[in-house]
Amino acid sequence: MEAVSWVFVIALFVIAYVGLIYPIIPSVLFVFLGFVVYGLFNGFSEMTWTFWVIELLFLILLFGADFFSNAxxxxxxxxxxxxxxxxxxxxxxxxxxLPIIGIILGPLIGAILGELLVTRSSFKQSVKTGIGSLIGFLTSVITKGIVTSLMIVIFVWYV
Known part of the structure; x- marks a missing residue:
């Protein structure tokens, strides 16, 4: 039964990594779901309150990283x-x-259009904002990838 639990846990972690790029998938929730699935199959005794506090702090960091990197x-x-x-x-x-390429072009074009339509910025300034948005998104993906990996490493260390 332990092998079956690990298959589910690993599948949930893989979905979490996909969610780093596809924002429609709440990646951190899949990481936590992996923890819960492991606990339901194997018991929660190995995951102490210290584990949950550390993971909760990382959860808060992940939610903040998404918004603040882009902004x-x-x-x-x-x-x-x-x-x-x-x-x-x-x-x-x-x-x-635009599947796959839309992940990159979406924030870029969205920021450009937002600036052009609402603030009536020049095209040059709007493109500059779009590039900033793209850099913020890529920074967010890298940051969330590192934090997600740390969360999983801590989980594996505890169990």
């Missing part, structure tokens, strides 16, 4: 809240309109 990238390149909203919408819609 920082846009603000750093002179964008506004319209660029942030456009980037977020583009990040959610892009992969559905």
């Amino acid at each position: 920082f990238g846009i603000k750093r390149f002179g964008g506004s809240k319209a660029g942030i909203w456009g980037s977020t919408i583009g990040l959610l819609v892009g992969p559905f309109i």
Whole structure:
């Protein structure tokens, strides 16, 4: 039965890594679901309160990293809240309109359109904001990948 539990846990962790790129998949929730599935199959005794506190802190860090990386990238390149909203919408819609490449183009185009349509920025400034959005997204993916990996390593260490 332990082997079956590990198959489920690993599958959930893989889905979590896919969620780093596809924002529609809440990656951190799949990591936590992996912890719970392991506990349901094998017991929670190995996962102490210290484990849960550490993992909860990482959870908070992951939620913050997503928002702040994108907002920082846009603000750093002179964008506004319209660029942030456009980037977020583009990040959610892009992969559905253009699979795979939409992950990159969605936030870029969304930020550009947000700046052009709402703030009436110049095209040059809007593109600069779009590039900031893309840099923020890529930074977020890298940061979330590192934190997700740390969460999984801590889990494996505890169990």
